[in-house]
Amino acid sequence: MKTVYRITLGLLLVLTACDNDLDQVPPNIASADSLEDFSGVLNAAYYYQLGSVTPIAVMGDFRADNAFMFEAPFTEFDEFDADLPVMEDQFFGPFYTALYKSILSANNVIENSNDACDVAEAKFLRALSYFKLVQVFGDVTINLAVRPSPEDTSVLARQPAAEVYNTVIIPDLQDAVAALDTEIVNGRASRxxxxxxxxxxxxxxxxxxxAETQLGAVxxxxxxxxxxxQENFEDIFGEENDLNSEIIFxxxxxxxxxxxxxxSEFWSWSGGLDTKSLEPLDPDLIAAFDASPGDLRRAVTIDEAILASPKFPQTNGPEHDWIEIRxxxxxxxYAEALNENGDTAGALVELNKIRERAGLANSVATTPAEVRQAILDERRLELAFEGQRWFDLVxxxxxxxxxxxxxNPNYYLFPVPISEILATxxxxxxxxGY
Incomplete structure (x- = not known):
């Protein structure tokens, strides 16, 4: 049974009721200075990740060659031109807002809590938020404060993605690795x-x-x-399998x-329940499975009769967790890192672990280039409709x-919400390009 982080409306108002995304404390609401227990604030940082789930699921698969849209203007996901910002209200805006709310809540915990574990979880969530933002938008605003100065708008300027990685994401995760426990409790962040x-x-x-060092340790x-x-691929997915042994977070x-x-939520999009794409399954993904005969993941991932994916069953759809890391x-x-570091034999050992569960023979790839392609192909079949394909390609x-x-490489990234540009x-x- 999963544990979901419950937050009262009053606490959410303390945290995030705002006129804009970077205004942390509204007038006449108690500030964080009056709090002693920041566990509720931490729960808010978890909660706001929810708003990023469906947008990144759609961006990761519908922008790539796993799924596509039928109805305009949603077909812009399959057109690499300047018109994608028309999707702001449904995807890019909610994604941006949710993650900066999570960041603000995490900042509050990091700055004010005396609980080392809470602070480490907050740093994990802040890093996760910024990683998602950088994947989608590239350069982004860095805010590490609870109360950004409303007078100094220069702090809102986007910073290079490399700086976001080096000054926020990597240090936050290094701190989290050092402080978090190895035991996974109620599905929360662990070491x-x-x-x-x-x-x-x-x-x-x-x-x-x-990468090899960190992934190898895991x-x-x-x-x-x-x-x-999991012994059976199908046992990873579905509400009854939430927080199973394969799920790291x-x-x-x-x-x-x-x-x-x-x-519409992610299970609706992949399952063909949204009218914008009633048959989302891309023929190219079908062809990829055709090239992998006997693959036990096929029936779990694609349904050619309805041209959609049953990976996240529609029964109890609103209860499905979104798998961030498995x-x-x-x-x-890890296989990819080994191969890039010259250990192609070791990479094949890891790759074949995944192929074995899928009911497939060991890979016949031998050269580093062949193994590199084999890993990319395997990631596609293993992780289809989990929001990863487009970002892997980029x-x-x-x-x-x-x-x-x-x-055009301009369209490797997604458009920054126009509302944020106007507001600043x-x-x-x-x-x-946009």
Whole structure:
């Protein structure tokens, strides 16, 4: 049984009722100075991750070659031009707002709490938020304060993605790894979650040596915390399988908790329940499974009869957790790091762990280039509809090859919400191409 972080309306008002995303304390509401227990504030930082779930799920798969839209203007996800900002209200705006609310709540805990574990969890959540923001937008505003100065709007200027990684994401995760417990309690962040995310961050930044160290530690040590691959792929997904042994960290979802995101949720999009894409399954993903005969993941991931994905069953859809990090993902990233560091044989050992569960023979790849492609292909089949495909293509430099067309690199990133640009009088700027 999962535990969802419950927050009273009053506490949410203390934390985040605001005129804009960076205004932390509204007039006539008690400030954080009067709090002694910041566990509720930490719960808010967890809660606001909910608003990022569906947008990143759609961006990760519908922008890529796993799924596509049918109804205009949603078809802009499949068009690489300047018109994508029309999707702001449903995707980019809620995503941006939710993550900065999570960051503000995390800042409050980090600055004011005397509980070292709470602070470490807050740093994990702040790093996770900024990592998502950088993946989607590239350069972003850095705010590490509870109360940003309303007079100094220059602090809102976007900072280079490399600076966000080096001054916020990586240090926060290093601190979280050092302070968090190895035991996963009620699905909250653990040392394994922080270490896995840190390894992923290093992979995204091209630091394969550091990635190998962090990811290898998770692969070799996670079993001590009961983290292991599910024997059957289908047992990872569905409400009844939330927080199973393979899940290292998930954003917990419950119909009893009102989600600020007010549109169709991720299970609806992948399952073809939203009228904007009643048959979202891309034929290219079907072809990828055709090239992997006997793959036990096929029936779990795609349904050719309805041209949609049953991966997140529609029964109890509003109860499905969103998987942020699971062990199979970590193993494949570890394989990638090993291969990039010259240990191709070791990479194949890790890759074949995932293939074995899928009912497949060992990979026939031999050269580093072949293994690199084999890992990318395996990630696609293993993680389809988990919001990862587009970001994998961008970070590996394989967008054109995999998408089958030359795409302007401006459109590797997504448009910054125009509402943020207007609200800051242009201090926050738009990404090139939009």
């Amino acid at each position: 394994w979650a922080a270490q896995a995310l840190l390894g992923k961050v290093y992979l995204f930044t091209g630091n394969f040596g550091a 692969v070799s040590g996670a079993s001590s915390a009961g983290i292991e691959l 998930a954003t917990q979802v419950s119909s009893s908790i009102v989600d600020e995101y007010g549109f 062990l199979a993902d970590v193993i494949l990233m 970070r590996t430099g394989t967008v054109d090859a995999e998408m089958g067309e030359a795409i 009088d242009g201090v926050v700027t738009q990404n090139p």
